[in-house]
Amino acid sequence: EDQVTQSPEALRLQEGESSSLNCSYTVSGLRGLFWYRQDPGKGPEFLFTLYSAGEEKEKERLKATLTKKESFLHITAPKPEDSATYLCAVQAGSNYQLIWGAGTKLIIKP
Amino acid sequence: GAVVSQHPSRVICKSGTSVKIECRSLDFQATTMFWYRQFPKKSLMLMATSNEGSKATYEQGVEKDKFLINHASLTLSTLTVTSAHPEDSSFYICSARDRINSNQPQHFGDGTRLSIL
Numbered sequence: 001e002d003q004v005t006q007s008p009e010a011l012r013l014q015e016g017e018s019s020s021l022n023c024s025y026t027v028s029g030l031r032g033l034f035w036y037r038q039d040p041g042k043g044p045e046f047l048f049t050l051y052s053a054g055e056e057k058e059k060e061r062l063k064a065t066l067t068k069k070e071s072f073l074h075i076t077a078p079k080p081e082d083s084a085t086y087l088c089a090v091q092a093g094s095n096y097q098l099i100w101g102a103g104t105k106l107i108i109k110p
Numbered sequence: 111g112a113v114v115s116q117h118p119s120r121v122i123c124k125s126g127t128s129v130k131i132e133c134r135s136l137d138f139q140a141t142t143m144f145w146y147r148q149f150p151k152k153s154l155m156l157m158a159t160s161n162e163g164s165k166a167t168y169e170q171g172v173e174k175d176k177f178l179i180n181h182a183s184l185t186l187s188t189l190t191v192t193s194a195h196p197e198d199s200s201f202y203i204c205s206a207r208d209r210i211n212s213n214q215p216q217h218f219g220d221g222t223r224l225s226i227l
Contacts, residue, residue, distance in 0.1 A: 034215050042220050043205070046218075097159065098216065101153065102152070
């Protein structure tokens with residue numbers, strides 16, 4: 001069964017303290033892996049798409065990487081405004097729907 | 111680019127009322143739109159997929175007569191919650207993508223908080 005697991009469930013960091021969020025997946029025929037950011041009471045905001053192992057994408061303090069089993073979202077020197085829930089989703093096989101992880105709630109303390 | 115507008119952002123109404131939620135793609139044509147429901151502190155649960163010009167495909171356990179979906183044009187989809195009851199209270203989010211079978215990202219609206227009294 002296709003599955004996407006995110007860890008940790010929640011992460012508290014001091015401002016400036018770099019860390020990584022994990023998204024591990026077991027799917028047949030990966031078509032794409034997507035990272036989104038969701039603020040409370042809002043819809044998810046698209047961050048990155050990764051299509052093949054070894055691919056990396058960067059945007060400001062965020063960097064996403066992909067292997068054959070997992071993706072990492074690295075956050076460098078985070079600021080309080082980076083606080084949000086980060087969602088990972090995978091598209092696989094002949095079904096173009098997304099399989100969603102449960103998310104990681106990131107809290108950056110000033 | 112790729113902006114999706116969802117309206118209204120919040121609805122509070124009495125039990126038995128039908129509620130319509132609109133989802134519009136503002137700067138692209140969305141051949142496929144998705145409707146999700148999200149429970150507190152949970153991830154997104156796909157309710158249905160609609161392709162322009164055809165009937166929506168509902169996920170298992172979602173009542174199609176309860177949640178009516180109309181993909182009226184390449185830029186508009188609507189979700190109508192018919193005869194809503196308190197258990198229908200939730201956060202509903204739509205998303206859109208510009209091709210039917212595509213590995214392009216979905217772009218989301220800001221959601222509708224539905225509260226049924």
